[in-house]
Amino acid sequence: MMTNIAGIHIPDSQLALDAQDILKEHGSQLLWNHSNRVYLFGALQGEKAKKKYDGELLYVSALFHDLGLTKHYSSEDKRFEVDGANAARQFLAHYQIDENAIQLVWDAIALHTTIGVAEHKENEVALLYAGVGLDVMGEGYYNLTDEERKAIIKAFPRNQFKKEILPAFFEGFRHKPETTFGNIKSDVCALYIPDYKPKNFCDCVLHSPWSE
Template sequence: MLGSYHWAQEKRGQMTLKEKLYLLQKTFIPTTQHLLQHVLPKQRETIFIDFNKIILPDSTLVKAAIEQLEETQKTSLIYHSWRSYFWGIAFSQIHGWQYDNEAFLVAALLHDIGLIDQHKTSKCQCFTLNSAMQAEQLCKYHHYPENKINLVTNAICMHMNGFTDLSQPKEVIMLQKGTSCDVIGSELHLIDKQFQKQCLENYPREKFNTSFKAYIQEEIKRHPHSRTAFLNKLGLSTLIQLSPFKE
């Protein structure tokens, strides 16, 4: 399946023409809907979600993932990873989803770590594969169950597909929605304003839009046939510019 960990390993993250056409087809409708929401915003009733009652898993693996993320010393990326987690949790509560909190948090914390240390896995043609391989290594070191490692690696690899596949496990969907919300503001209007305020106060943007667009350009130079490069041709940088988050 396009974007899965198996696909990324087999293709090294490099897309074929057929896969590009498939991705174009799958992203057209959600992108159009997102742009219409930006131009014609609608007032919708939101569900109250208590930010302070979200319980973070306190496992050794989670602590190790936090440490690995913080070692990047990239504040904007660190806070983005945390916000993506909380946006994902918000969507899970809105939709009433059951999920593995530990697996989702590990995936959220490490989903972009491959943007920083590209030299660690030089054969990768996509930063998500780099991220997933580092996450897998950490999970195996801490003897994490194989089925949960698969959740983590697939969530990381598939978050860059540009569309939400509702047939996937909830952890995959939550990371797709959480990262998309933080990068381009998709479905932000569904999340309670107080929850938004608390999330942004705890994990401020720190000029994330500017830094993330720079990461995108670096990724495109390294991997011109990756999903990131293709999605940018479809207008990713423009969508970031139009985001309700101004920085």
């Protein structure tokens, strides 16, 4: 695989290669291309903003960020983001990685869909969020040049990504739609589940066991 795309180095350490193997084994071509684009888009935005970040940690975060959608890593009752974060923590525990670095990766993955929070945390967390936002929703699209976008997409094609990613999301948590309460993935459940009625925060307050 190319190790330099659009001026961004893709980590090729043993840690990075092992993380690639896990995504290849348990993910899909859709998630492989998406996760690598997320890293490149996030890192490129970091370079443009002159933000310091650990490329290896950002790359591992990108490769693991959607693994919670897969059968191998999906739990019965946790948000898929937390499943992916837990998988990354378990993976990193086998290497000589500082505990603070492991927590940083965990936060980046767990918060990558948390609008209004992730972008204000550490650079690795913010850049993963930025990479996801650009690839999925086009946020920051014009911060990159046509040449940069084309180089990344040539290496990791989108292949009808708009049409494929939403059903892929849903397949990852269709058995636990309640875990999307309070986050943007509830919109995915509303798209695919007839008469979907998400849990309502106001009802939680008004119908709590408190007498007043």
